[in-house]
Amino acid sequence: MPRFFPGNSEYSTQMSGMQRLSSEAYQTLTEGAEVIEKDHFGYKVLKLKDETFLKLFRVKSTISSAWLRPYSVRFARNASELIARGVQTVDIIGCYRLERYKNTAVHYRPLPGQTLRQVFPVLDEEETRSLAEQVAEYIADLHERGVYFRSLHMGNILKLPDGTLGLIDIADMRFSQRPLKEELRLRNLHHLARYERDVRYLIKDQTFCATYAKLADVAVDKVAAVMHRS
Numbered sequence: 001m002p003r004f005f006p007g008n009s010e011y012s013t014q015m016s017g018m019q020r021l022s023s024e025a026y027q028t029l030t031e032g033a034e035v036i037e038k039d040h041f042g043y044k045v046l047k048l049k050d051e052t053f054l055k056l057f058r059v060k061s062t063i064s065s066a067w068l069r070p071y072s073v074r075f076a077r078n079a080s081e082l083i084a085r086g087v088q089t090v091d092i093i094g095c096y097r098l099e100r101y102k103n104t105a106v107h108y109r110p111l112p113g114q115t116l117r118q119v120f121p122v123l124d125e126e127e128t129r130s131l132a133e134q135v136a137e138y139i140a141d142l143h144e145r146g147v148y149f150r151s152l153h154m155g156n157i158l159k160l161p162d163g164t165l166g167l168i169d170i171a172d173m174r175f176s177q178r179p180l181k182e183e184l185r186l187r188n189l190h191h192l193a194r195y196e197r198d199v200r201y202l203i204k205d206q207t208f209c210a211t212y213a214k215l216a217d218v219a220v221d222k223v224a225a226v227m228h229r230s
Contacts, residue, residue, distance in 0.1 A: 088166035146176035
Protein backbone atom coordinates (compact mmCIF):
# COMPACT_ATOMS: atom_id res chain seq x y z
CA MET A 1 0.00 0.00 0.00
CA PRO A 2 1.31 3.50 -0.78
CA ARG A 3 2.04 5.89 2.03
CA PHE A 4 -0.65 8.54 2.14
CA PHE A 5 -0.09 11.93 3.69
CA PRO A 6 -2.49 14.80 4.44
CA GLY A 7 -1.08 17.44 2.17
CA ASN A 8 1.33 20.36 2.12
CA SER A 9 2.82 20.55 5.63
CA GLU A 10 3.71 24.23 5.39
CA TYR A 11 0.16 25.10 4.41
CA SER A 12 -1.26 22.81 7.12
CA THR A 13 0.75 24.68 9.75
CA GLN A 14 -0.40 28.00 8.34
CA MET A 15 -4.06 26.93 8.35
CA SER A 16 -4.05 25.24 11.78
CA GLY A 17 -4.86 28.61 13.39
CA MET A 18 -8.31 29.37 11.98
CA GLN A 19 -9.74 32.85 12.18
CA ARG A 20 -12.66 33.28 14.55
CA LEU A 21 -15.64 34.87 12.87
CA SER A 22 -18.05 36.66 15.19
CA SER A 23 -21.79 36.49 14.62
CA GLU A 24 -21.75 40.13 13.55
CA ALA A 25 -18.89 39.58 11.12
CA TYR A 26 -20.63 36.51 9.70
CA GLN A 27 -23.84 38.46 9.15
CA THR A 28 -21.88 41.23 7.40
CA LEU A 29 -19.97 38.77 5.23
CA THR A 30 -23.09 36.87 4.14
CA GLU A 31 -25.46 39.83 3.74
CA GLY A 32 -27.25 39.51 0.41
CA ALA A 33 -25.69 36.09 -0.28
CA GLU A 34 -27.33 33.59 -2.63
CA VAL A 35 -28.02 30.17 -1.15
CA ILE A 36 -26.43 27.57 -3.45
CA GLU A 37 -26.91 24.51 -1.26
CA LYS A 38 -28.65 23.77 2.02
CA ASP A 39 -30.15 20.89 4.00
CA HIS A 40 -32.48 20.56 7.01
CA PHE A 41 -29.62 21.67 9.29
CA GLY A 42 -29.12 24.95 7.44
CA TYR A 43 -26.93 26.54 4.78
CA LYS A 44 -24.10 24.55 3.22
CA VAL A 45 -22.82 26.78 0.40
CA LEU A 46 -23.37 30.51 -0.05
CA LYS A 47 -22.45 32.69 -3.01
CA LEU A 48 -21.44 36.07 -1.62
CA LYS A 49 -22.05 39.45 -3.20
CA ASP A 50 -18.46 39.63 -4.46
CA GLU A 51 -18.94 36.33 -6.38
CA THR A 52 -16.79 34.38 -3.91
CA PHE A 53 -18.16 31.33 -2.05
CA LEU A 54 -18.48 30.38 1.59
CA LYS A 55 -18.75 26.64 2.26
CA LEU A 56 -19.99 25.69 5.74
CA PHE A 57 -19.05 22.50 7.57
CA ARG A 58 -21.12 21.40 10.56
CA VAL A 59 -19.77 19.13 13.30
CA LYS A 60 -22.74 16.90 14.08
CA SER A 61 -21.18 14.85 16.89
CA THR A 62 -19.69 15.99 20.18
CA ILE A 63 -17.00 13.33 19.71
CA SER A 64 -15.52 13.79 16.27
CA SER A 65 -12.11 14.19 14.63
CA ALA A 66 -13.63 17.20 12.86
CA TRP A 67 -13.13 19.22 16.05
CA LEU A 68 -9.37 18.62 15.88
CA ARG A 69 -9.04 18.59 12.10
CA PRO A 70 -11.96 20.60 10.68
CA TYR A 71 -13.20 19.80 7.20
CA SER A 72 -12.73 23.44 6.25
CA VAL A 73 -8.99 23.13 6.94
CA ARG A 74 -8.87 19.83 5.05
CA PHE A 75 -10.59 21.53 2.11
CA ALA A 76 -8.09 24.40 2.12
CA ARG A 77 -5.11 22.11 2.58
CA ASN A 78 -6.29 19.89 -0.28
CA ALA A 79 -6.62 22.92 -2.56
CA SER A 80 -3.02 23.87 -1.81
CA GLU A 81 -1.79 20.34 -2.46
CA LEU A 82 -3.71 20.02 -5.72
CA ILE A 83 -2.30 23.28 -7.03
CA ALA A 84 1.20 22.16 -6.05
CA ARG A 85 0.62 19.00 -8.13
CA GLY A 86 -0.59 20.95 -11.15
CA VAL A 87 -4.32 20.29 -10.70
CA GLN A 88 -6.70 23.22 -11.19
CA THR A 89 -9.08 23.88 -8.30
CA VAL A 90 -10.56 26.70 -6.21
CA ASP A 91 -8.51 29.58 -4.80
CA ILE A 92 -8.65 29.71 -0.99
CA ILE A 93 -9.19 33.06 0.75
CA GLY A 94 -9.43 31.89 4.37
CA CYS A 95 -10.82 29.49 6.97
CA TYR A 96 -13.09 30.48 9.84
CA ARG A 97 -14.50 29.07 13.03
CA LEU A 98 -17.95 30.55 13.52
CA GLU A 99 -18.78 31.99 16.92
CA ARG A 100 -21.85 30.42 18.64
CA TYR A 101 -22.18 27.78 15.93
CA LYS A 102 -20.87 24.23 15.62
CA ASN A 103 -19.62 25.31 12.23
CA THR A 104 -16.40 26.06 10.43
CA ALA A 105 -16.22 27.58 6.98
CA VAL A 106 -13.87 27.96 4.06
CA HIS A 107 -13.97 31.07 1.89
CA TYR A 108 -12.79 30.69 -1.70
CA ARG A 109 -12.85 32.00 -5.23
CA PRO A 110 -14.58 29.48 -7.49
CA LEU A 111 -13.35 27.97 -10.71
CA PRO A 112 -15.20 29.26 -13.78
CA GLY A 113 -17.04 26.71 -15.87
CA GLN A 114 -19.74 24.05 -15.77
CA THR A 115 -19.86 20.68 -14.05
CA LEU A 116 -19.70 17.67 -16.36
CA ARG A 117 -23.20 16.79 -15.16
CA GLN A 118 -24.28 19.99 -16.86
CA VAL A 119 -22.13 19.48 -19.96
CA PHE A 120 -22.74 15.82 -20.90
CA PRO A 121 -26.54 15.97 -21.42
CA VAL A 122 -26.32 18.60 -24.18
CA LEU A 123 -23.62 16.87 -26.23
CA ASP A 124 -24.13 14.83 -29.39
CA GLU A 125 -22.71 11.31 -29.73
CA GLU A 126 -19.33 12.36 -31.12
CA GLU A 127 -18.90 15.10 -28.50
CA THR A 128 -19.89 12.66 -25.73
CA ARG A 129 -17.23 10.21 -26.89
CA SER A 130 -14.61 12.96 -27.02
CA LEU A 131 -15.42 14.19 -23.52
CA ALA A 132 -15.48 10.63 -22.15
CA GLU A 133 -11.96 10.19 -23.51
CA GLN A 134 -10.87 13.48 -21.92
CA VAL A 135 -12.35 12.43 -18.56
CA ALA A 136 -10.52 9.10 -18.72
CA GLU A 137 -7.25 10.91 -19.45
CA TYR A 138 -7.92 13.35 -16.62
CA ILE A 139 -8.69 10.70 -14.00
CA ALA A 140 -5.68 8.63 -15.09
CA ASP A 141 -3.53 11.74 -14.70
CA LEU A 142 -4.92 12.42 -11.20
CA HIS A 143 -4.07 8.86 -10.19
CA GLU A 144 -0.60 9.19 -11.70
CA ARG A 145 -0.09 12.32 -9.58
CA GLY A 146 -1.04 10.35 -6.45
CA VAL A 147 -4.49 11.94 -6.01
CA TYR A 148 -7.24 9.75 -4.52
CA PHE A 149 -10.52 11.69 -4.68
CA ARG A 150 -13.24 10.00 -2.63
CA SER A 151 -15.92 12.35 -3.97
CA LEU A 152 -15.14 11.53 -7.58
CA HIS A 153 -18.20 12.14 -9.76
CA MET A 154 -19.21 14.33 -12.67
CA GLY A 155 -20.70 16.95 -10.35
CA ASN A 156 -17.24 17.64 -8.93
CA ILE A 157 -15.34 17.94 -12.21
CA LEU A 158 -15.63 21.23 -14.09
CA LYS A 159 -15.17 21.93 -17.77
CA LEU A 160 -13.31 25.25 -17.76
CA PRO A 161 -13.62 27.97 -20.40
CA ASP A 162 -10.29 26.97 -21.96
CA GLY A 163 -11.51 23.38 -22.39
CA THR A 164 -9.44 21.89 -19.58
CA LEU A 165 -10.84 20.24 -16.43
CA GLY A 166 -10.68 21.12 -12.74
CA LEU A 167 -11.92 19.87 -9.38
CA ILE A 168 -14.36 21.25 -6.81
CA ASP A 169 -15.80 20.01 -3.48
CA ILE A 170 -12.39 18.69 -2.49
CA ALA A 171 -12.68 18.11 1.27
CA ASP A 172 -12.54 14.29 1.05
CA MET A 173 -9.23 13.52 -0.58
CA ARG A 174 -5.94 11.75 0.09
CA PHE A 175 -2.52 12.04 -1.49
CA SER A 176 0.29 9.61 -2.17
CA GLN A 177 3.92 10.43 -2.85
CA ARG A 178 3.81 7.95 -5.74
CA PRO A 179 1.27 7.06 -8.45
CA LEU A 180 -1.66 5.06 -7.11
CA LYS A 181 -1.44 1.28 -7.23
CA GLU A 182 -3.91 -0.63 -9.39
CA GLU A 183 -6.09 -1.62 -6.43
CA LEU A 184 -6.58 2.01 -5.40
CA ARG A 185 -7.16 3.18 -8.96
CA LEU A 186 -9.99 0.66 -9.38
CA ARG A 187 -11.38 1.46 -5.93
CA ASN A 188 -11.51 5.15 -6.87
CA LEU A 189 -13.27 4.33 -10.15
CA HIS A 190 -15.78 2.39 -8.07
CA HIS A 191 -16.68 5.68 -6.33
CA LEU A 192 -17.45 7.12 -9.76
CA ALA A 193 -19.40 4.03 -10.87
CA ARG A 194 -21.88 4.42 -8.00
CA TYR A 195 -23.50 7.35 -9.84
CA GLU A 196 -25.60 5.91 -12.68
CA ARG A 197 -26.35 9.34 -14.14
CA ASP A 198 -22.58 9.85 -14.58
CA VAL A 199 -21.63 6.38 -15.75
CA ARG A 200 -24.19 6.17 -18.56
CA TYR A 201 -22.26 8.78 -20.53
CA LEU A 202 -18.96 7.00 -19.94
CA ILE A 203 -20.00 3.47 -20.87
CA LYS A 204 -21.92 4.09 -24.10
CA ASP A 205 -18.94 2.53 -25.86
CA GLN A 206 -15.44 1.40 -24.83
CA THR A 207 -13.85 4.85 -25.13
CA PHE A 208 -13.60 5.65 -21.42
CA CYS A 209 -12.60 2.16 -20.28
CA ALA A 210 -10.08 1.61 -23.08
CA THR A 211 -8.48 5.04 -22.66
CA TYR A 212 -8.16 4.80 -18.90
CA ALA A 213 -6.89 1.21 -19.06
CA LYS A 214 -4.16 2.08 -21.56
CA LEU A 215 -2.93 5.13 -19.64
CA ALA A 216 -3.09 3.47 -16.23
CA ASP A 217 -1.63 0.17 -17.47
CA VAL A 218 -4.63 -1.75 -16.10
CA ALA A 219 -6.45 -4.53 -17.94
CA VAL A 220 -9.44 -3.06 -19.75
CA ASP A 221 -11.74 -5.84 -18.55
CA LYS A 222 -11.00 -4.84 -14.95
CA VAL A 223 -11.91 -1.23 -15.67
CA ALA A 224 -15.05 -2.26 -17.54
CA ALA A 225 -16.12 -4.58 -14.70
CA VAL A 226 -15.97 -1.68 -12.24
CA MET A 227 -17.67 0.86 -14.51
CA HIS A 228 -20.53 -1.46 -15.50
CA ARG A 229 -21.24 -2.48 -11.91
CA SER A 230 -23.71 0.36 -11.39
